[in-house]
Amino acid sequence: MATIKDVAKLAGVSVATVSRVINNTSRVTPETREAVIKAQDELNYHPVISPKLNSRQDSELVGMSIADHSDPYFGQMVKAVDQSATKEGMSLIVNAGYHDAERERQCIEELIQKRCRIIIAHTVLLRDDVLTRYMANQKSMILINRKLPGFEERCVYLDDEGGAYLAVKHLIQNGHSKIAYIRSSHPITDADLRFRGYVRALEEAGIAFNPALVVSADPTPQGGEQGAEALLNLSQQFTAIACYNDMQAAGAMAILSDNDIRIPEHVSIIGFDNTAISRYLHPRLTTIMNPVSAMAMSAFAIGLAIIREQDTQVQSRVFTPTLIKRFSVRDLRAF
Template sequence: MSTIKDVAKEANVSIATVSRVINKSPKASKASIETVNLAMKKLGYRPNAAARALVSQSTLTMGVLVGDVSDPFFGSMVKAIDTVATAQGKHLLIGNGYHSAQKEREAIELLINHRCEALVIHSKALSNDELIGFAKEIPGMVLINRHIPEIAQRCIALDNHRGSYLATEYLIKKGHQHIGYICSNHDIEDTHQRKAGYLQALKDNHLPDCESYIEYGSPDEQGGEMAMLNLLAKNQPLTAIATYNDYMAAGTLSVLEENNIEAPADMSIIGFDNGLIAKYLHPKLTTVRYPIQMMAEKAAALALRLANKEPAQAETQMFVPTLVKRVSVIAH
């Protein structure tokens, strides 16, 4: 592998001249730039990114922590961040946290060690105090889908409670009085907030909030299937189901079909997130829109501004979910 010394020898210039060309110093002459670039191309030399970062005190990378990049929700988030980063000449380094405190911590440390000055962090397992500590260390760190009061101006979040409340209230307005809830079994704030929104809507409308109406599962199709099977086994008088997300709703619909229960004629279903899957299910899924692309773009832009020591603009930090009405809910 070629070294900077090899490039200097090939170009017949000093190592200092090669360094100036690599780091785009204004002191590098046009002739030197042309000669050195030709030498680097001939030798297949690639400048060391870490070394360049030490000189310039900056990198062309932006760090992102997601739960699981294979999840389409996080795919949408990363794509939106990448659009903003690319426009600013940045490339992404991505870490997976898998809702594990240890993995989230390791991923954030790795991104920091790679000198990412702008970070967009989706963390559900780390404590508020630990995230506040990271935020103090990295001025360009922004949290997405998390609200911590002490660093609220650097948090881009969704009102999960309100979203679940809206979903449940919509079912109630359609005449449903016995409404089940299929809940995630992940011990994260989204789970607690969405379940609380469901329960609050029932309470405000003087409807039963029986624990037997609630089942838990992994927040995917398989979890939705198991939760719905358990609800059916309990033989509850349900006419509608609110779900933690669209994937659990998909699993729910599959179980209903297998058991000859027609949706929405026999059971109305409402999801959460408005992921790509929602409009391709049968029936097309009524759900709650999670504006993750808009939120991710906002978080990326904020992280880059903070990293550049630009003042943060006073804009919306808490996003509001809205209903997307399709055909999986009918009046009872």
């Protein structure tokens, strides 16, 4: 088994420097940090915290890594796992990567150090090869919202492309052909898949894809505001906007309202995820149901079955999105 001295030797640094990188206690150069992380990965080295901190181990700790504590989407995810864990007499600890690859890696390392019996990770920026090493060595680590080749049996994810396709198809079925799209600016798989669903729906309906009607923004209300402003500043006409998620849609709706553009009379809008905010916007937002709670419970159930050496085949892994019709889409065929 590799030691911290082995890591230091391979990285060409001191043991103290390795310790600083691991504990993130002081500044080191990016080059040094990268060398230490690379050495850790090559040696499959995972530091162990003190026995006192590990006293709950063989215990019943469930570790969960998410993207953002403040995002309601992840709030639903955490709640579902926490409730499931509590029923099994287990305790949940949660950390967040905040859309940063290095922080995502640190989050997983922290959960490993605490010897969590089950780890449920929402990680979208870590490279496949790095994540593969973690999955190979952590037999009860489950990925949520990501499909990793070779570990499909421990991945729980949504048909994101199908969901976006469903959203845009709904707009088309309501007579819309000039459909703008606000995509996520984050370099993540589901952003690409949802964009692909948007393009596929247009192509199947015989509507030419217009790249000028696509803008990128953060998957937040502020990003939705910026995306809507960018669309309004274009010379392109559009009758509908499809958004990467509900948070973007909320921000876009605010900007449209500020510009005296009524929804859905002037512009229709559709979101994705069916988070709580979608029911309280005005008008209430038509969106795509992302069964995040069910996905989270399934991820936990798979992990639980693994540590109890039970069959995991009964658990769902690929979830199907559904359309939730409310009042933000206008049927142009009626006019």
